[in-house]
Amino acid sequence: MQPVPDPQSTPPPTRPTRRRLPHALRPLLALALTAAGLAALPVAPAGARDGAPATALAANPYQRGPAPTVASIEATRGPFAIAQTTVAASSVSGFRGGTIYYPTSTAEGTFGAVAVSPGFTSSQSAVAWLGPRLASQGFVVITIDTLSVYDQPASRGTQLLAAVDYLANSSSVRTRVDRNRLAVMGHSMGGGGSLSAAAARPSLQAAIPLTGWHTVKNWSSVRVPTLVIGAENDTTAPVSSHSEPFYTSLPASLDKAYLELNAAGHSAPTSPNVTIAKYSISWLKRFVDDDTRYEQFLCPAPRGSAIQEYRDTCPHS
Structure with a gap:
């Protein structure tokens, strides 16, 4: 049997650049920002209630759930x-x-x-x-x-x-x-x-x-x-x-x-x-x-x- 023709789907937005930054470099980026006088961090997401450090959540806003x-x-x-x-x-x-x-x-x-x-x-x-x-x-x-x-x-x-x-x-x-x-x-x-x-x-x-x-x-x-x-x-x-x-x-x-x-x-x-x-x-x-x-x-x-x-x-x- 021939497969049913494929409909077109809506293309998504451009791939976010977050995955381009190696995790190993994130602490260095944070230190650089601090040295530049930008030490203020955004308020941590509610996930901080699960025990994840606020700094870790700030570095990765996509983290969900406990360790x-x-x-x-x-x-x-x-x-x-x-x-x-x-x-x-x-x-x-x-x-x-x-x-x-x-x-x-x-x-x-x-x-x-x-x-x-x-x-x-x-x-x-x-x-x-x-x-x-x-x-x-x-x-x-x-x-x-x-x-x-x-x-x-x-x-x-x-x-x-x-x-x-x-x-x-x-x-x-x-x-x-x-x-x-x-x-x-x-x-x-x-x-x-x-x-x-x-x-x-x-x-x-x-x-x-x-x-x-x-x-x-x-x-x-x-x-x-x-x-x-x-x-x-x-x-x-x-x-x-x-x-x-x-x-x-x-x-x-x-x-x-x-x-x-x-x-x-x-x-x-x-x-x-x-x-x-x-x-x-x-x-x-x-x-x-x-x-x-x-x-x-x-x-x-x-x-x-x-x-x-x-x-x-x-x-x-």
């Missing part, structure tokens, strides 16, 4: 109370509706947004568990239905972009979303779609293909920090012909990682999975929220019985 622990990123729910709302297919264009999960409080400011696509022949129910899992960690998340369950990866990529644009620009929760901090995820052909979306829009802050499937193997044009998650026993999208070449083809200079789930199959991302959740949360926090508190879970490379293999470039601080 993370292994327990907090492995938990079924994070520190944010959440709500959800249904998006009818008839109310949107570019994708076939979905479900939005979002933090109920904006006391700490706006949030980054993540769109998640299911795979071939699947509905949003296949990835629904990721909605509350990620939202409760401080993200606005939409799990989508695609225009057709038979849509190919490139089409799913365009639909993911339409979904994050909808979240940021016209959804009922748009005032909670920072439209400069958007990310995409997906399972199987939806994972291939997340790579297509990343290639099409370098202003995205993160991409996470989950046991991704795509006929395109070369993603050297991608400039978006990408976490590729594969599964050792995947026979639908074998890592040798999908996830591994996806990762290898990404630029060596890119923030990237490859996580292979031990003794897992293609459908591993379609039900609650602690390993997928903890490293997806860490990746999104590090690159969507620019929160270096989560680097400890990504570098040095994590090990454990649930991980068959892990490769990375380590975040370029």
Whole structure:
């Protein structure tokens, strides 16, 4: 079956320059400003109530929530109370509706947004568990239905972009979303779609293909920090012909990682999975929220019985 033609999505504003400043240089910048007589700092966001130093919050206004622990990123729910709302297919264009999960409080400011696509022949129910899992960690998340369950990866990529644009620009929760901090995820052909979306829009802050499937193997044009998650026993999208070449083809200079789930199959991302959740949360926090508190879970490379293999470039601080 031929994929449904892709609608056009609204392009986002220019990628913010905040990620161009290495974290290691921020203290030096602060000292320079102080020496110049500009020592006054802005009032810290409400996140200071969570125990984060005011100076750290001033350096990173996107930081959300308390300091993370292994327990907090492995938990079924994070520190944010959440709500959800249904998006009818008839109310949107570019994708076939979905479900939005979002933090109920904006006391700490706006949030980054993540769109998640299911795979071939699947509905949003296949990835629904990721909605509350990620939202409760401080993200606005939409799990989508695609225009057709038979849509190919490139089409799913365009639909993911339409979904994050909808979240940021016209959804009922748009005032909670920072439209400069958007990310995409997906399972199987939806994972291939997340790579297509990343290639099409370098202003995205993160991409996470989950046991991704795509006929395109070369993603050297991608400039978006990408976490590729594969599964050792995947026979639908074998890592040798999908996830591994996806990762290898990404630029060596890119923030990237490859996580292979031990003794897992293609459908591993379609039900609650602690390993997928903890490293997806860490990746999104590090690159969507620019929160270096989560680097400890990504570098040095994590090990454990649930991980068959892990490769990375380590975040370029």
